[in-house]
Amino acid sequence: MSTQIIESPHEKSIKFLKDICEMDGIELLKTSTIYKIVVRVRGRSGRHYEVTASRPVGLFSQEPWQTSILGAAWKNDFNSETTMPYTTNLCLNTHEDKRHLPIGDRLASLILSLHNDIKLAMDIPLVAQFIVCPREDLNHVYSFQNDMVVTQDMIDEQQEFEEEYDAFFEDDFEDDDLFPEFDFPDDDDDIIEFELRDKSFADQIAELFSRQQDKETEKS
Template identity: 35%
Template sequence: MNHEWHLPGHWSQDKRKAHDRSMEFLSGIVAGSEGMEWLDRKHRFPRVLVKGVSRRWYAIELTAVYSEEYLEDYGVVEEILWRINVTGGAWKDDVVKRKPHSVSLCIGPKRSGKKLPIGDQVGALALSLRSDRTTAMRIPLLAQFIVSPRSALKEVYQFSEEGVIMEEDVFMMEDYEEFPEHVDDPWNAEEIDNIAQAWAAEMETVLEMANSLQEFDAAEREDFDRWIQDREEEMLKEPEEQPWHHDEAQVWKLEEDLLNGRN
């Protein structure tokens, strides 16, 4: 049976308000961005469909995972942990209807970014996937996905930081079945890696040319690095040290980090 999700009863008023504001922020991004739309929502969880500038499609969906925690005022409670799932495809129907040509993309906010309310995290990720060609310059797995022909995607289960995971590998791990030694696979993982490496090399040349046109003062770089470090330290403070609030500057920084490939 499907149950509609509600905010946990033990959440503070500040945390509830931050969540609501982040969802309003996400709604504004989807409504105001060309190439974004809502998918049917399950249990009130946001599900966003994004068309990247590369003309690839992405579905961002949430899964709620619960862990038991002890709170002095409430006792044992179930705290919600969000899991962001990204599905990619060459065609819109591949993603919406979960056709065999859709693939899983292991991409999303990490570390300090997860301190933000979930609407902010999804909004920043949606903006980064909308600008997927720029994001792909810093995230190799996204570059691999973008350059892979649709026919090759049918054989792929997931693009991850560790490499391409093929459907047959997942099937073998789940069912322990024996497969013939010679499989007719015109688009294997090695060929996909070769295509991606060639594309990445070309992009690296473009980046080097762009960097040669700009001269950055060393002192300014140090100031910027110091500012980044200060922000990260603030984000990693314990909840009682840092109030739960909505900060648009942090959201835009999270998007910038995704575009620049920072984790």
């Protein structure tokens, strides 16, 4: 009596994905783990895409698969640190209605759409923007999104602002600077913090003011 191994939906979907990757212009790359899938796609426009799906390692992990898409004018731009700046992120939310399907089926659908990227560009403007963007300009683009194109300068400026903001409040402001009229106690800081942590900001100020008044009354 022969026993037949029944494939799981996930295994069937991965097999289907591998069949899709036999098509001209689609390549399934080797990875070091089954929890990471990388596929390279050449679109009809001549642009290239790298689709990566991954999730945390673990047999019983409930974390969903995360998918990212990089776009490039030249295939070799994916291959070295020198040319990687000429790749850009494509924030595509395609096939969100198919999240209930196994990852192989979802990737196959996405890859076929990217393979026919000219048709996809008619429905999704950011794909059209990417296709017509010159390669040299891609060096300055961080990502193409539905509502805007995010440049690397915008990312750098945001990071610089956040660093300056943090440094400003860490170096220049202490409790005494914000509320110089209050005599903040040194020995009971931990107790006060514990008592005030669940109160609103306004209630905290009122409580601190009340404590200050009590201290002044005791001194007099």
